[in-house]
Amino acid sequence: AQSVWGYDSDNGPERWHENYPMAKGDKQSPIEINSKEVRHDSCLSPWHASYDPGAAKTILNNGRTCRVVFDDTFDRSVLRGGPLAGAYRLRQLHLHWGSSDDHGSEHVVDGVRYAAELHMVHWNPKHGNFAGALKQPDGVAVVGIFLKVGKTPKPEMKRILEEIDNIKTKGKEAPFQHFDPSILFPKSRDYWTYHGSFTTPPCEECITWILLREPIEVSPDQMAKLRSLSKNGENEPVNPLVDNWRPPQPVKGRIVRASFK
Numbered sequence: 001a002q003s004v005w006g007y008d009s010d011n012g013p014e015r016w017h018e019n020y021p022m023a024k025g026d027k028q029s030p031i032e033i034n035s036k037e038v039r040h041d042s043c044l045s046p047w048h049a050s051y052d053p054g055a056a057k058t059i060l061n062n063g064r065t066c067r068v069v070f071d072d073t074f075d076r077s078v079l080r081g082g083p084l085a086g087a088y089r090l091r092q093l094h095l096h097w098g099s100s101d102d103h104g105s106e107h108v109v110d111g112v113r114y115a116a117e118l119h120m121v122h123w124n125p126k127h128g129n130f131a132g133a134l135k136q137p138d139g140v141a142v143v144g145i146f147l148k149v150g151k152t153p154k155p156e157m158k159r160i161l162e163e164i165d166n167i168k169t170k171g172k173e174a175p176f177q178h179f180d181p182s183i184l185f186p187k188s189r190d191y192w193t194y195h196g197s198f199t200t201p202p203c204e205e206c207i208t209w210i211l212l213r214e215p216i217e218v219s220p221d222q223m224a225k226l227r228s229l230s231k232n233g234e235n236e237p238v239n240p241l242v243d244n245w246r247p248p249q250p251v252k253g254r255i256v257r258a259s260f261k
């Protein structure tokens with residue numbers, strides 16, 4: 001059977017375009033953010049998240065990431081403002097991380113790779129449903145938060161990482177309720193924004209990216225916890241779930257705007 005896409009040498013980012021042609025598009029993500037080339041846009045308004053903790057449902061290991069899913073059947077947890085028009089519904093959050101602390105993020109800022117990158121995926125209900133939103137340039141908005149290893153870890157990350165023990169292998173899912181992901185936001189609301197794509201196949205170019213400038217801190221053992229997840233299913237040979245990140249893609253003339261000077 002054709003090897004499904006992944007992050008290994010035989011099915012990794014360099015080969016995704018063979019089955020997913022959009023992966024070679026002109027608006028792909030992630031990208032390298034170069035502070036000297038971004039444009040401060042004073043018209044960019046602040047973004048606002050109003051999330052209902054009751055919308056959190058479950059946490060899942062799908063063999064490629066650790067994902068928390070939310071009830072997005074109505075405007076219950078929404079993101080608005082910033083570069084967005086209207087309210088986008090929070091659907092899920094997930095992470096990308098490395099096999100060591102010196103890499104793991106997807107976006108790279110002035111050459112800095114962070115240990116991990118957290119993505120909060122929202123979609124525009126004016127397009128009916130998530131599948132419809134994927135086909136639209138203003139269909140999806142993803143808030144990206146960089147994670148760096150430090151000595152004052154954010155207690156709120158604990159909640160996600162405590163659940164890791166229950167979802168060690170692919171396909172494992174556990175209830176994950178009463179969780180407001182806005183507690184993960186850093187102090188500063190400063191962000192970069194640009195138009196791009198999903199960083200996994202089929203790599204649809206439907207995303208308004210909102211990347212927060214200020215990273216949040218996690219502890220070394222919190223990173224070790226994340227790296228203890230497995231790609232394999234139960235009773236299969238252990239295949240550690242690490243390095244599930246796509247490298248930066250060509251910017252192709254796109255403008256990256258900054259909400260800050």
Ligand SMILES: N/C(=N\S(N)(=O)=O)N1CCCC1
Nearest residue numbers: 119121142197198199200201
């Ligand atoms: N690639 C993705 N998000 S990301 N890494 O571009 O934020 N997703 C694929 C299906 C739903 C989210």
Ligand SMILES: [Zn+2]
Nearest residue numbers: 094096119199
């Ligand atoms: Zn992601």
